[in-house]
Every structure is written in structure tokens, then in C-alpha cells.
Amino acid sequence: MKNLFLPLSCALLLLTSCSESPTAPAAKKEPEKPPEPVAGQSALYKMYQVARSWAPDAQVLKMNSIVLSEVPTVPRDKAAGWEATFTSAERNQARSYTYCIVESQGNLHKGVFAGMEEGWTGPSGDTAPFPIIAMKIETDAAYQTALKQAADYEKKNPGKPITWLLEKESKYPDPVWRVIWGESVGTSNFSVLVDASTGEFKEKLH
Template sequence: MNHTFLSISFLGVLTLGLTGCSESAPPAKKAEAVKKPIEPVSGQSGLFQMFQVARPWAPDAMILTLENGDIPEAKAQPGKYGVWRATFVSPSKKVKRDYVFAVSDSDGGVIKGARAGSESAYAANARIHPIPIQDVRIDTTAALETALKVVEKDPAMSKALADNKDLPVQYVLDWSGTNPKPYWRVVFGITVSQSLFSVLIDAGTGEFVKKMH
């Protein structure tokens, strides 16, 4: 018997066996990355992001109005939303400009980050006052906390809110009418016109201003 032939044959079978085992072994599964939920931001945070973009456009940029927006990618939290929209005004240029800040891309042309929109002419109005950025010292989270304390002390408002537990809360930064200072309007409802009521909170001090039904 040819021992050399047997050795070669044995090695060939062993090699085939090892190759077969290697091919049949299931591939190692890659650990799936856990995707963290996208966090919404407060009104003050969104405002500052847009102000950084507006300031190069106009060094004297002031806030005319600010309000929240909603996107499915970042579920709203108390005092926080995934989108904030503002209008800034330049008194020296007599021009106003819209801005948007979003924490994520979304449908409807929403793009992550702070972006400038269209410009339009601005004429000073005695009933609508531009707001200096330094006058917005209170955030929406704190404004909501104060507004809820006001609601708790009002039996009618408290009952209305208890009967509508899933009611969304909107936020508008404004300085209009005869109000002596800019304020956060905490709106308990889908929109201002469809709300149960609103509570005005001083944007500089955080103090309660008044209730609006």
C-alpha cells in the first residue's frame, strides 16, 4: 500500500471537512445600534439658535414674535418642541425676516438647524414692540410651570384642564398692546383661537401677568 497516497487522501478529506464547517457556521450578528429619540428644545434654546443666524444679517436684530411648531420626529415635552419659528426685525434697515429652527429634518421642507427665510418691509407699530434678546430671560419650561400654578388656583380653569388632560400647550413670545413688557403667552389649546384659555408670563422676570379666556 502506498502510504504517501493515503496521507494525501487523508489531508484532502480533512481539508474538505474543515472547509465545510467554515461554510456552514452562521455569520456573527452585528449588534444593532440603539437609535436614541430626538429631543425637542425649549423656546429660549430655539430662539438663541436663530439669533446666531439673524445677527450677521442685522447687528441690531430684535425679536418681533416667536412660536412653536411640531414634528413627529421629536415628540413634544412640557415647554419643549421640535420646531420654533421666529420673526426678527432690523429697525435700521426697516426690514423683518422669518427664521426657523428644527432639531430634525421633517416633511414640509423642514430642515435641521437654524435657517433664514424671506424678508419683507417693516414699519414701526405703536402696538407691536420689538423685543431685545437680553429681555428674554425666562424660558418656556419655567413659564409653563408658573402658568400651571395659576391654573391650579382658578377652579374653572383647573376643571377645564382636568377635563382635557391631553390638551396640547402652545407658546408665543410677544410684546403687543398696552403690556409694559414682553411676555410668554402660554396657550392651553391647539391654537390661540381654539384654546380654552391663555396665561401671560413676564418674559424677563417669570412673574404672572394676566389670564386670557
């Protein structure tokens, strides 16, 4: 009887060990990818989707790029943050929105963030609002067009940062990208205007 018990115990032990599945190795957590700067048209559409919930008749008044210290390296045809102002004729109001790829100082938040409403009575000066459908040219294409016109300036002033401004100026039928060599319109001595609907070069500004 003892002789039978030993082989039977061994057999049961073998079956038990075979039925136990091996423990799967823990999956390695991939490091989080750094946020990627975004092109202007893409950012504008993200903000417009939110602006429409505020005012279904929202139109674009202007948009500009924002420099964020948290994102030191940004391609020239993109930005880490954007700010757009929309208007509503029905509400007689204007409202600014920001889109940033990270949280930053100065009340700048990741994603789309709405600012305060302001009174608006219609176009003034040389700029006017325009429908979102007029915005057809992305900043990467606009930059390539501007760069061809800036070859001489680029050689004399290599490495200057690029700032973006989108507006509808009265002398042009379509909104235009102003590709600015420098940190702002006020401090720059060279920029190129590119039609934001057709992609055509318009003029150089010094």
C-alpha cells in the same frame, strides 16, 4: 544537526506566536439617540445668533412653537420646532427663522433655517419688537408658573397640547410668554400670560 534544528524551529515558532498581538474586538456602534425637543429660550438664542449676521441690530418681534409630525411625543415645556421673526430698523426689514430638531415637510429643516426678507416700517398694532436681552425666562419655568394658574382648567380638560407664543404687548413693559392650552390661539379657549423677563404671572385669557 537534525536534533538541533527541531528545538530551534520550535523556539522560533513560539517567539513568532508570542509577538503577534491579539486582534481587538470590533467596537459596537451605539444606536443613534432620537433628537430631543428644545426649550423656547434656547431655540431663540440659536436663531438670534444667525439673525445677527443678517442684521446686527436685529430685535425679536415674535416667536411661536411648531408641531412636527415626525416627533409625536414632546414635553409640554418644549417643542420640536420653533419659528421666530426678527426686525431690523436699519434695514427696514423683517425676517423669519426656524429651528427644528428634524427635517420635516413644509420647508422645515433641521437646525436654523432663514426665510425670505420682508419690508418692515416699524411697530404696528399692539405688539412691538424687543431686544434679546429682555428674554430671561425659559419655557420650563414659564410653564410651571402657568400651570399653577390653570389648575381648575387642567382638571376639566386633561391632556390638552400646549402651544407657545412670545410677544411684546403694548400693555406690558416686558415681553410675555403666552402659554396656550390648545393647538392655536384661534382655537383655544384658555391661555396664561407669563412675563418673559421676570417670570411673573400676568393674566388669564379665555
